[in-house]
Amino acid sequence: SQTIHQWPATLVQPVGSPLSLECTVEGTSNPNLYWYRQAAGRGLQLLFYSVGIGQISSEVPQNLSASRPQDRQFILSSKKLLLSDSGFYLCAWSGGGWEQYFGPGTRLTVT
């Protein structure tokens, strides 16, 4: 069966520090992959999505970037974190259909 993992579960980082959040999917190949951010009162905002290795689409201009070095690995990065980057980050995948399957999320606090 398919599973999706995210780590770390929680992270506290100072302003200006780098960021790397990792998401991996097991049990499927060539999934569509997504990064969302959940900020208080704003729902889930799609940040990036990828339909294949090295193919990244950015939905909103921001301080973050994404990469897909392997078929089932999706990484969210930043060179210098801002206070406004704090939030709950969710990774999701979908196969050939419409349903998205979400990971457990990472709580990022930028201090």
Added chain:
Amino acid sequence: AQRVTQPEKLLSVFKGAPVELKCNYSYSGSPELFWYVQYSRQRLQLLLRHISRESIKGFTADLNKGETSFHLKKPFAQEEDSAMYYCALREYGNKLVFGAGTILRVKS
């Protein structure tokens, strides 16, 4: 731009009372809408999809194109229904636009 509006941040009802979680959308084409739910300490998961027109855990949602709404309803709330509920609209491809979410609290 496509938008999904959930006007209530929090909805608090008593056990056994009816529940209606509101969702309105704006979309230029033929919409495809979903309700996702996140129970405490669990992952966000699909609850139901308008195309399937099914009832899941007693919940139903009807797409009203005239009112551009997709409200989630349940006739008798149960304590285990307490969760965060998100309405979502499918864009081209498999991208989803989510509303801000509504916390449902069912009191005993």
